[in-house]
Amino acid sequence: MGLFSGFTTVGLATTVAAATTAAVGLYIGYQAYRGLRRHDSAPMRYLSIGMVLLFGVAYVVAFAGTALLRVGRLPLVYQDYFRLVVRLLQLAGLLCIAYSLRLTRSSERTGD
Amino acid sequence: MSGRYPRTQRAAEQPPDTSTQRLMPQADDGPGVSDEPALATVLDLLDDGHVRTILTATSVEPLSAKELSDRCDVSTATIYRRLDRLTDAGLVAERTRPRADGHHDTVYAATLEEFSVRLHDGKLTFDVDRRGDDVADRLTRLWEEF
Numbered sequence: 001m002g003l004f005s006g007f008t009t010v011g012l013a014t015t016v017a018a019a020t021t022a023a024v025g026l027y028i029g030y031q032a033y034r035g036l037r038r039h040d041s042a043p044m045r046y047l048s049i050g051m052v053l054l055f056g057v058a059y060v061v062a063f064a065g066t067a068l069l070r071v072g073r074l075p076l077v078y079q080d081y082f083r084l085v086v087r088l089l090q091l092a093g094l095l096c097i098a099y100s101l102r103l104t105r106s107s108e109r110t111g112d
Numbered sequence: 113m114s115g116r117y118p119r120t121q122r123a124a125e126q127p128p129d130t131s132t133q134r135l136m137p138q139a140d141d142g143p144g145v146s147d148e149p150a151l152a153t154v155l156d157l158l159d160d161g162h163v164r165t166i167l168t169a170t171s172v173e174p175l176s177a178k179e180l181s182d183r184c185d186v187s188t189a190t191i192y193r194r195l196d197r198l199t200d201a202g203l204v205a206e207r208t209r210p211r212a213d214g215h216h217d218t219v220y221a222a223t224l225e226e227f228s229v230r231l232h233d234g235k236l237t238f239d240v241d242r243r244g245d246d247v248a249d250r251l252t253r254l255w256e257e258f
Contacts, residue, residue, distance in 0.1 A: 028251070035252035044252055104256055 018059065025055025043100045050096030058089040149201035151238050154227060157201060162186060163194050167203065167222045174207050174219035195220055202242065208257070 029051030036044040065082045068074035074082070157163045165184050169175055177195060181188045198204035203224040208216040226241040243249065 031248045031251045032255070034246075034248035035255075038246075038248055039252050041252055041256065043256055047255055100255070101258065104258055 018063075022055045022059040025051055025059075029055065043103045046096045046100035046103065050093045050100060052093075053089055053096060054093030058086055058093060061089060062086045148240065149203075151229075153197075153201050154203070154238070154240065157194075157197060157203065158227070160194065162190065163198065166191070166194055166198065166220070167224060170204060170220050171222040171224075174209060174221040176209070176217050176219050180220070202240075207253070 029048050032044045032048035032051060035041060036048055061082075065074065065086070069076065069079060069082070162184050166180055169180060169183055175183070177188050177191045180195075181191045184191065195204060199206060199220075203222065204220050205223045207219050207221055209219045210216055223242045224240065225243045227239070228241075229236065229238045
């Protein structure tokens, strides 16, 4: 089964939506990174790391994994492990963003 | 994602038949820069010693009017008058700073990055470069105040 043989309109729309989500997420992550560079802000460091993990790394892994599963390069038995890896990457990204929020509040308390 | 700082430029040439009051023609640079201060306004502000102290102090860290009045050794009323003119000209921006008791102080941060005048080929132009207008700056502010 080829990589693109099973592409229906819905499948294509899903891929486009997922790619757009990743692009917008990475754009916000990039702006957070620029905020980090310009203001040397610790919350922005974790926000940018979180965004890149969530929308960059997790997306690329998910896309690559799906492609490998489709062409049969990756045995189906690994499918569950692969799903777990994607979930863990998403969790790590969200934890970074949550930590960034904690930093934001503690920096407010000191009036910094 | 163009330049690091938005750059606005306005022609400052003086047509021979206009009065000195209208030295700065209201150049139409499109939306967003229509509230650009006139050259005279900027020069007037920079001519003031307290204004320069306010700008230099708030370029390091945002300060409240009270803190500025301590630094300049003048009344808060004097500071507020200058801050009003500076914010109107867009050279200083208001921010909020949370306090330990949960209230917020109004603090002021310099947005002026560079001011330059250029005389070339029969035209006098001036530039006001600001910081803080950038997407990254706004996101940082938004997230830090979240």
